[in-house]
Amino acid sequence: MQMTSAPHLLAEDGPEYERILGDALRHAHERPDLEGVGDRLNTEQLRTMALSATALITAAAATEYEHYVKARGELRRAATAEGADGAPAPDGPQSTAAGSGAGIGAVITVLTPLLAGSAAVIFLLVGYLLKAVGPSVTFAGSLVAAGWFFAAVAAAAILVASVGLLVTALRNGTTSLAAENEEQELPEDVARAREAWRHALLERGILPFLRDALADPTAGPAARTPHRSPNRIPKVGYSRPDFSGPDDGPAAGPRPTFTSPDFTSPDFGGPEHQPD
Template sequence: MHMNSAPHLLNEDRAEYQRVLDEALRNAHERPDLATVGLRLNAEQLRTMALNATALITASAAAEYEHYVKVRRETRAPTTAASVRGSVRASAVGDSSEGGGAGFAAVIAVLAPVLAGTAAAIFLLVGYILKMLSPTPSFADALLTAGWFFGALTAAAILVAAVGLLLTALRNGAAQVAEEAPTGELPDEVSRAKDAWRHALLERGILPFLRAALADPSADPASTGPPRPVSRMPKVGYSGPEFSSPADGAASGQRPTFTSPDFTSPDFGGPERQPD
């Protein structure tokens, strides 16, 4: 059975199984019982065999794995509930306290440059047109002054809007990095349960399987397909019915005898009839 359909592992633990297996194969030269790796079966062939026998190997550490999964689930449950409650509370508070202010500020940031720029263009255009008249109206200078004032206001509004967009981008980026950052090391109890499962998986599952694979002469490394996985399950003792040949039957018991009927020729008769 391939690892993708192994019933003993959750999806999130399949990579951990591969890491333990790769570590065992990488350090095989340090173990005398695995010193023959590479002579008849190489590390890649052994890895393929171990992946195909995932269900068999992980069953040897089923008790430790069940404890690890249980402890991990119990540790995650309160954290998940607290995070959900915190998210709901923060969302409610943010909507009530920041919704109006953030919306009004966004509207001002968008409309201020547009309105100020429009006013500046109108005042400057009218003011310069009046300046071309003769005699020049007295309020032409006032229109030009107002135009330049709104022009400066437009520039300031654009600058403030750019700074606001920059701060918003930086704040959102920092929040995203904080969400993607790892939460830290595992709790002590979960870490101990995980180490116990890894140790049992290595000592009672992977290493015995690799030793059995190296000792099995039927595992052909020259075959084109993946090597046949070595089974460490005991053989079921079925014996087929025994059939014996006629010669064996004669040796074991008395064969029934049959006698053929006696036939006589026409020239021979009983004592009451003599030949002519």
């Protein structure tokens, strides 16, 4: 299973994370706190769970990882600047001519065995047919000789191409070894930052996650943060409000009384309203 993307981890450091996780699972039986490996969950299940929770695990060592990435970036920038100042890349007509020469050489190396082999087959076939039909034909001997010549050329071209492939493979192998040695021979500050990140990732990220996973295999990845176990998740409680009835409130005071207004007909109004 491939590792999921994590905001705290660059793609180039993904294999290193998987290697540290693999080492932790490989030596899990040597740790008393991981004694449940194989009983509750096996190593493959734990690996799948840890790869799915990469973002949570790597967040535990985010500070050390940022320091390591910064130190590594400064080293690469310094190496790039030194290469640009000390050994400039060739350009101009010379580099173009070199590239053209390399392309022509590759074409010749590929086409020579094919063309020479085809010519050898044709000349040999025609020459021996002519000899079989008319033994007195002198032209048949020339065709057979030309056929064997092209066969020798094809064999020599195949040999040269094989040697070229072998030299290229050895050169690429030497380049890979040089890159690995350069990776191993890092400056002291970069090597120290990388080791600090590896240690923090293992002790504060991977091992706590594995312990929590073994303690509660049914919990989801979100509950297994490196700094919080399922037993330490706070519970959120709710209390209902107290409702009091009308009888439980303060003593009711005297209620106001209302009287209906007095209505009189128009005939019995005041003095100002005398009937016409």
